Amino acid sequence: KNEVEQSPQNLTAQEGEFITINCSYSVGISALHWLQQHPGGGIVSLFMLSSGKKKHGRLIATINIQEKHSSLHITASHPRDSAVYICAADSNNDMRFGAGTRLTVKP
Amino acid sequence: NAGVTQTPKFQVLKTGQSMTLQCAQDMNHEYMSWYRQDPGMGLRLIHYSVGAGITDQGEVPNGYNVSRSTTEDFPLRLLSAAPSQTSVYFCASSSGLAGVETQYFGPGTRLLVL
Numbered sequence: 726k727n728e729v730e731q732s733p734q735n736l737t738a739q740e741g742e743f744i745t746i747n748c749s750y751s752v753g754i755s756a757l758h759w760l761q762q763h764p765g766g767g768i769v770s771l772f773m774l775s776s777g778k779k780k781h782g783r784l785i786a787t788i789n790i791q792e793k794h795s796s797l798h799i800t801a802s803h804p805r806d807s808a809v810y811i812c813a814a815d816s817n818n819d820m821r822f823g824a825g826t827r828l829t830v831k832p
Numbered sequence: 833n834a835g836v837t838q839t840p841k842f843q844v845l846k847t848g849q850s851m852t853l854q855c856a857q858d859m860n861h862e863y864m865s866w867y868r869q870d871p872g873m874g875l876r877l878i879h880y881s882v883g884a885g886i887t888d889q890g891e892v893p894n895g896y897n898v899s900r901s902t903t904e905d906f907p908l909r910l911l912s913a914a915p916s917q918t919s920v921y922f923c924a925s926s927s928g929l930a931g932v933e934t935q936y937f938g939p940g941t942r943l944l945v946l
Contacts, residue, residue, distance in 0.1 A: 758935065760937075766920065766939070766940050767937070767939055767940070768922060768924075768937035768940075769937070770934045770935050770936065770937070773934050773935075811874065811875065813875070818863070818880055818882065818888070819877060819880075819890060819891070820865070820867075820875075820877045820890070821877075821891070822867075822874040822875040822876065823874060824872065824873065824874040825874055
């Protein structure tokens with residue numbers, strides 16, 4: 726069993742829909758990262774959180790430390806949000822990654 | 833700032849050849865790391881460094897060597913390439929420990945070992 730599990734693996738949505746991507750982890754962490762990998766391959770860090778909730782524009786990330794679970798939400802989704810979203814559990818500099826969720830937002 | 837740069841962008845090697853993947857950052861970041869990304873397996877940590885002169889192993893270190901002689905550079909060496917090392921390699925850096933600072937990723941190096 727992977728130490729970091731993401732669901733769903735693939736997600737197709739219509740423009741404007743509210744999207745949720747889930748991440749569960751089994752290791753102790755100092756932080757949980759959400760990354761976005763563009764179709765061209767580049768990786769961008771979206772969030773780093775160790776508790777509670779963070780919001781950047783239409784993106785919201787939450788984490789429940791007790792349940793070892795994090796969610797990434799996208800409100801009013803847009804085709805430009807189409808990418809692979811990756812969660813990563815950081816345990817004392819040792820990063821463990823989920824397999825990623827491929828999101829496609831159709832116009 | 834150029835951020836995190838990686839060279840080459842693409843490389844083809846024959847089994848048994850050696851090569852060095854270069855990574856440099858101009859943000860004076862202490863933490864640097866190397867990952868490989870394989871289809872269906874996600875990113876996996878190879879080696880990391882918390883500062884010049886300090887390196888440590890990640891999840892999949894076998895077949896790779898690293899050194900950190902300066903804050904800016906963190907090269908990854910393949911001493912004897914194997915087809916199993918065909919992958920996309922990403923270098924990343926952050927200003928502090930990975931757990932407390934956002935990581936910045938390089939554009940990646942696509943390696944094919946024949």
